[in-house]
Amino acid sequence: MRVTFNANGREVEADDVWEGESLLFMLRERLGLPGSKNACEQGECGSCTVYLDGAPVCSCLVAAGQVQGREVRTVEGLADPETGLDDVQQAFVDAGAVQCGFCTPGLLVQTHDLLERNEQPSDNDIREALSGNLCRCTGYEKIMDAVRLASARKCSKSEVSQ
């Protein structure tokens, strides 16, 4: 089948999609968007998290055909092409929250969503929001630091713009 949808603000289409394929597979293998990662393909690790119509989902659990006509935003679409890295991306690099980095794309999308909803999350809010994203390398401390840093930077920006 052919699937047409909006990926990171661009209309795209994928041909010859087999009906059993996941959104994750289609993004990675057919559209040249390998940023979303394939660590379990079972909805357990969060590495494949993308926005689907503005809500974070595990793309490994979404059938490719389901996104027909919808909007997908992946880690590749987080950065603003004008201003460079998004605050969350920059904070993960600065805080040392990236080691192997395999969990990073999914964590970035999930954190991005958290900070959209709650600009100043408490530590418990952060832990709750990110509890579906496994990271095997960092022990999560630096990830906590990164989210706090991104939150602080976002808050100071919104103060300036007010």
Added chain:
Amino acid sequence: MTTAHPDGIGGSPLRPDGILKVTGQFAYSSDMWHEDMLWGMALRSPHAHARILSVDTSEAVKHPGVYAVMTYDDIPGSKFYGLEIKDQPALATGKIRYHGEAIAIVAADHPETARRALAKIKVEYELLPTITTEEQCLDPETYGYVHTPDEYKGHASGNVVHSQKVVSGLGVTDEVRAMADVVIKGDYVVGMQDQAFLGPESGMAVPAEDGGIDLYIATQWLHVDREQIAPVLGLPENKVRLTLAGVGGAFGGREDLSMQIHACLLAQRTGKPVKIVYSREESFFGHVHRHPAKLTYETGATRDGKLVYCDARIVLDGGAYASASPAVVGNAASLGMGPYEIPNVNMLAVALYSNNPSCGAMRGFGAVQACFAYEAQMDKLAAELDMDPVELRQLNAVEQGSIMPTGQEIDSPAPVADLLRRVKALPLPAPLDTTHLDIREIPGALSNTSHGEGIVRGVGYAVGIKNVGFSEGFDDYSTARVRLEVIGGEPVAMVHTAMAEVGQGGVTVHGQIARTELGVERVTIHPANTEVGSAGSTSASRQTYMTGGAVKLAAEAVRNELLALGRKRYGWTYNDLSLVGGKVVSASAGVLVSIVDLLGDTVIDLTREHHHRPTVPFDKETGQGFGHVQYTFCAHRAVVDVDVELGLVKVVELAAAQDVGKALNPLSVVGQIQGGSTQGLGLAVMEEIIVKDGKVRNPSFTDYLIPTILDTPPQPVEVLELADEHAPYGLRGVGEAPTLSSTPAVVAAIRQATGLALNRVPVRPEHLTGTGES
């Protein structure tokens, strides 16, 4: 003659691959893509022990979209490979020895086509009784052999892969026992832990025009992969070229081959690029795990707490193939007494062949299992003597100059007592506030299973000792090439090594070293491949020591050549020259010339090898010998809340103190300590591959649990920097030590909270509620 540079050693510059990783541009091994590529996949045995009577691939070959189906008979070269003992068939023949062993491989145009083709392969098995318990393994006359003696590998010791004794002082005799006032005995069990790196085993093999193969691969050691791959393909090593593809974590699980040979065989056969990406389930079958262990300890001490003797036996289940078992045994035996002075020792460590999954390298490598047992013994002893457990440890702690049970003197700082003091001195977390309870802070967290009733808090301590680098006489070395040239009016250094960056941050450190030694700003890191000499493995906490050391040597050689050029051209006679800020500087005469002017069009490109000081194998009967290059130490304090009604544990805080010799990159060092500690926490309370009758029952992230951010507490870290004069910059390998003591510290805290004995890890709810066997 090193110079300060803000992004040099001791600073924390950002990772060179960080931006790529946060934007999704970094190419991991599962991201490889090629026009025209095929997908490879393996058929795996549903049985743990069986004879293969026949394999019929005729239907699979006919399946549309299938390009090749291969079995053992189609292998062009040698059929076996292995890290230390070549006992592992590239594809099974004759016999299946573990659940999930690969039997056949296919290449097809789509992963689903490959799956369907695999389903059409017919294999006839004759089931054999499994050999899975220690008793069965040690009695081959009754229960049989996992590998028939002298079958093909000249290994005639039955089901024993390797054993090592360590005897020191008077050993442990009745006379020695009589010298102790108190005797503590304990039997301990450590479950099978998985590395559970997130990036699945994957890569792409591309056939080359010269008949060779180019393999893009996530691994820990490119050269040793090649050494094992080339003979199976029937190719000379120079026709098998490996390039490191992005690695999504390793932790020892990529030290053995997984899909490498299969992808290469299929590419060779089809003439097309072949990509293989394991599913999570296949990943659990496709790599070796941490050895599960049974440990028996008897410790004697005087009334005032001085250790008199220790008698110990460690039995490691090595599974179907040897992998790194011999070296794991060496570590367990030689480090199995912990960082303590014990005058009389008798130790035996053994690894067995069985029909369980193969076990090999995992972070902590044999020292983890032992640490759980000897630290439990120390707590029991402290309780028996009515002593503070930290004081008891400090009283017996090794220090610089102490002699290990192997007879090796510890010839660099060993601040064991101080590390314990430091974790103990950290402020304790606030008590649980049951009046304003956020249920996300209590065990069971979000499931709303409790509102704080039945929760008790405990505090536990532990410390461990680990070696750095390869031991027992292995000539461990690494190679680095450093090139200095002027590009765009600026001096640029390039560093080329075959080091596998698996996430640990070696690429950052190499840049820091080059900047420090050459006084330049810009450093580029060449992709790691087999075009430069071996870097050895990214394991054993050795890469910064070994490859970092090689980069330092090569950079120093480049600097010396540059300065020689200057001496020749300008006739300098100073002997106080250094490179700072892109200039040649004399301490007495100031700036002499810029590197750019001195170098001009000249390119200096030099390669150096770094070998560590030699070690020797342990004596077979006594374990005596200078076997380890360097020792490293880490201590933990764990604070836990236990819901004794539900059997749930929440670690409230996990504090660590570690001596790193010299922190080349403090940010990364702390990140490594926290990550390692978390893996130990996982072993303490949740991580275990469940194997029953040789069958793996939980090969998924649904059933094999690793800590989430909700399971993981704040982790304060104290870093000590006591230089080791034998190591480059005085550094001490960092990555593994924190995985040792976090497990016993967490369990000690749970014991303190509950009063339960808890002699096995992981501790499961049924052990806490008394509803299961402990």
